[in-house]
Amino acid sequence: MKRILVLSGKGGTGKTTLTATLVQMLQIKAFADCDVDAPNLHLICAKKEWEREDKPFLGMQISFIDQDKCTGCGKCVEVCRFDALVKTATGTYQVNPFNCEGCAVCQYVCPENAISSKDNITGKTSVYTHEDTVFSTAQLNMGSGNSGKLVSEVKKNLDDAVPKNEGIAIIDGSPGIGCPVIASLSGIDLALMVTEPTSSGLHDLKRIVKTSKIFATKIAIVINKSDIDEEGCQLVEAYCQEEHLPIIGHIPYDSTVSKTINKGENLADIDCPSSKAIGKIAEKIPSFLEK
Amino acid sequence: MMHIAILSGKGGTGKTFVSTNLSACIKGSTYLDCDVEEPNGSLLLHPTITSKEVVTKLMPETNQDICIGCRKCVDICRFGALAFLGGKPMVFPEVCHSCGGCTLVCPTGAMSEKPQSVGILENGTFLENNHITTGILNVGEASAVSLISAVLKKAQNDTIIDCPPGSACSVMESIKGCDYCVLVAEPTIFGLHNLKMVYDLVRVFKKPYGIVINKCEDESNLIDDFCKQEQIEILERIPFTKTIASNNARGHLAVTIDQTLHELFSDLANKLKERTSL
Numbered sequence: 124m125k126r127i128l129v130l131s132g133k134g135g136t137g138k139t140t141l142t143a144t145l146v147q148m149l150q151i152k153a154f155a156d157c158d159v160d161a162p163n164l165h166l167i168c169a170k171k172e173w174e175r176e177d178k179p180f181l182g183m184q185i186s187f188i189d190q191d192k193c194t195g196c197g198k199c200v201e202v203c204r205f206d207a208l209v210k211t212a213t214g215t216y217q218v219n220p221f222n223c224e225g226c227a228v229c230q231y232v233c234p235e236n237a238i239s240s241k242d243n244i245t246g247k248t249s250v251y252t253h254e255d256t257v258f259s260t261a262q263l264n265m266g267s268g269n270s271g272k273l274v275s276e277v278k279k280n281l282d283d284a285v286p287k288n289e290g291i292a293i294i295d296g297s298p299g300i301g302c303p304v305i306a307s308l309s310g311i312d313l314a315l316m317v318t319e320p321t322s323s324g325l326h327d328l329k330r331i332v333k334t335s336k337i338f339a340t341k342i343a344i345v346i347n348k349s350d351i352d353e354e355g356c357q358l359v360e361a362y363c364q365e366e367h368l369p370i371i372g373h374i375p376y377d378s379t380v381s382k383t384i385n386k387g388e389n390l391a392d393i394d395c396p397s398s399k400a401i402g403k404i405a406e407k408i409p410s411f412l413e414k
Numbered sequence: 415m416m417h418i419a420i421l422s423g424k425g426g427t428g429k430t431f432v433s434t435n436l437s438a439c440i441k442g443s444t445y446l447d448c449d450v451e452e453p454n455g456s457l458l459l460h461p462t463i464t465s466k467e468v469v470t471k472l473m474p475e476t477n478q479d480i481c482i483g484c485r486k487c488v489d490i491c492r493f494g495a496l497a498f499l500g501g502k503p504m505v506f507p508e509v510c511h512s513c514g515g516c517t518l519v520c521p522t523g524a525m526s527e528k529p530q531s532v533g534i535l536e537n538g539t540f541l542e543n544n545h546i547t548t549g550i551l552n553v554g555e556a557s558a559v560s561l562i563s564a565v566l567k568k569a570q571n572d573t574i575i576d577c578p579p580g581s582a583c584s585v586m587e588s589i590k591g592c593d594y595c596v597l598v599a600e601p602t603i604f605g606l607h608n609l610k611m612v613y614d615l616v617r618v619f620k621k622p623y624g625i626v627i628n629k630c631e632d633e634s635n636l637i638d639d640f641c642k643q644e645q646i647e648i649l650e651r652i653p654f655t656k657t658i659a660s661n662n663a664r665g666h667l668a669v670t671i672d673q674t675l676h677e678l679f680s681d682l683a684n685k686l687k688e689r690t691s692l
Contacts, residue, residue, distance in 0.1 A: 132452050134425010134579040139604060160580030161423050161608040183492065204513055221586060226513030227492055265615040268583040271556065298425040298579050299451035302556040321663035323430065323454035330452060333553040351656070352663045381602050385636070 124153065124285065125412045127293045128311040130335070132327030134298035136317045137347040140380060140390060141401065142295040143167040147391035148405040153285040153292040156260040157274045157307040159246065164295045165260055167389055173253040180261065180276060182245030182269035183225030186218045192237035199229035199238065221266045245269045250280050257284040270297075271306035278307070291412070300334040308338045313412055315371070317345045320355030325362060332366065342368050343411050345404060349373035371411060372404035416690040417573045419592040419621075423608030425579035427600040428628035428652070431662055433576035434458040435669045436686075439679040442543045443572040448588040450533060450549035450561045455576055457665045461538030461546045469549070469564045470529035471512045471557075474505050481524035487516035508556065533561040537568065545570065558584045566591060581611040589616070593690045595623040596649065596682075601635035609637065613644070622689060626682070629654040650682050
C-alpha cells in the first residue's frame with residue numbers, strides 16, 4: 124500500500140477539504156485522520172450507515188497516591204519535574220492528571236510506597252468500515268499529551284484493517300511541526316503539502332518542509348486559494364523552485380467550498396472551479412507516487 | 415493587568431489575526447506567540463528584535479568510564495529513552511521526557527544531565543511601547559511545552575497570548591495562567607466542531623470566556639446558533655472581506671490601515687478590560 128500524508132504547517136489551509144475530495148475522486152479504500160487534536164474528516168467522509176468500532180485509548184500510565192498511606196513528607200514534590208503534585212487540605216499530596224507525564228520518579232522516592240501507576244485514558248480511537256472501505260480516526264481528550272502515540276495507533280488501526288500491499292491510502296495530518304506531525308510522517312510515500320499564498324502560509328510551509336526532510340519523505344506542493352494574492356503566489360512558486368519541490372496543482376479561491384462543507388457534502392460531487400482543480404491533482408497523484 | 419489567551423481548536427480561524435490586532439490596540443501591551451511550532455505573529459507586527467535567548471531542556475548523558483552497567487537507569491525509564499547495549503546504557507533523546515529519573519537512580523554518578531536547545535525566544539518591541547516575545551521551536555523537536563512555559567514568563571502589563579491550534583497539552587499550558595479566554599471561531603462545520611472542544615477545555619479550567627466570530631459572511635450562522643444555545647457571549651463579529659484577507663496575507667496589520675477594524679478591536683479591548691476587572 125502506498126501512503127499519502129496531507130500536511131500544511133499552518134492550520135486552516137485546506138488539508139481536510141483536499142483529503143476528503145481526493146478520497147472520493149480516487150475511490151480510496153483506506154484513509155485516516157491523524158489530526159487527533161481536532162479531527163474533522165469524519166464530518167465529510169464517514170456515513171451514518173457505516174459500521175463503527177470505538178475503543179478507549181490508554182496513554183502513558185500516570186501516578187496515583189494512596190491517601191491513607193501518604194504522610195505528606197513532600198519527597199515526591201522535590202523530584203517531580205512536571206508540577207504534577209498538589210497539596211490537599213489535609214496535608215497529603217494528590218496527582219494532577221493533566222500535568223503528570225507518568226515518569227514514576229515520585230514512586231521511586233516515596234518512603235511510604237504510597238504511589239502506584241494507574242491506567243490513563245487519553246482519547247478514543249474509531250474504525251469505520253463499509254464493504255471494502257476502512258476509515259481510521261481518533262479524538263484526543265482535551266488537555267492530554269500523548270498525541271504522537273495516538274497518531275501511531277490510528278495508523279496501526281488502518282494497517283491492521285486493510286489487506287497489505289495494494290492501492291493508495293490517504294492520511295489527513297495535523298497542523299504544526301511537533302509531536303503528532305512527526306509521528307504521522309513515518310512510513311509515508313508522499314507528503315502532499317497544502318499551502319496558501321500568504322506570508323504565514325509560506326513561513327509555515329518552510330518549517331514543515333524542513334521537518335519532512337529529516338524523514339526524507341517525498342514532497343509535492345498544493346497551492347490553495349492560489350488567486351487571492353498573485354504576488355504571494357509567485358513567492359511560494361519561487362520558494363518551491365529553489366528547493367526543487369514539485370507543485371502538483373493550484374486550487375483557486377472558491378466560495379462554493381465552505382458552502383459545500385457546511386452541508387456536510389463532498390466537494391467531489393460538486394462541479395465548481397476548485398473541484399475541477401482538485402480533479403487535475405487527483406489525476407497526477409499516481410505518477411507522483413511512482414517517481 | 416489582564417492576561418488574555420486567544421484560542422480556537424481549529425487552525426486558520428484567525429487566532430493570530432485577532433491576537434496581533436488586539437495587542438496593537440492596547441497601549442504598552444505584550445504579545446506572546448505561544449504557537450511555537452508555527453509562530454506567525456511577528457509577520458504581522460514587524461517588531462524590532464532586541465534580544466534572543468536559547469531555551470533548553472535537560473538531556474541525560476552517560477560517562478562510560480564510571481558506568482558499572484547496573485541497568486538501574488534503563489529500568490526506571492518509562493519512555494523507552496534508554497536502551498542497554500553492550501552492557502552500557504544508550505540515550506535516545508527524541509523520546510526522553512527529561513524527568514531526571516535515570517540521573518537520580520545512578521549509584522556512581524555516571525549519568526548526568528546536560529542542557530540541550532529546544533528552541534529560541536525572540537524578544538522585541540512594536541508600535542510605540544508594545545512588547546513581543548515569540549517562541550520558535552527547533553525543527554524536529556517534538557515537545558513544545560517547555561518552550562511555551564518560557565514564553566509565558568515574559569508576560570508583562572496587559573498580555574495577549576496567541577495559542578497553538580488544537581486542545582492538547584500545549585494549549586493547556588498556554589492558557590494555564592490567563593484571566594480570560596477568547597475563542598475565535600469561523601462559521602464552518604469544521605470550525606464549530608473544533609470550537610466545542612476548546613469550549614470544553616476552558617470550562618474544565620474554569621476560565622471565563624467569550625467568542626469572536628471571524629470570517630462572517632451571513633447575518634446569522636452556525637456559530638451564532640451554538641452560542642445562543644449555550645448562552646455564550648459573542649464579543650465581536652469580524653466580517654469576511656477580500657481586502658481584510660489580502661492585507662493579512664501580505665503581512666499588513668489591519669488596525670493600522672482600516673478604521674472600522676481599529677474601532678472593532680478597540681471595542682474588544684475595552685470589553686476584555688471590563689470582563690477581567692470584575
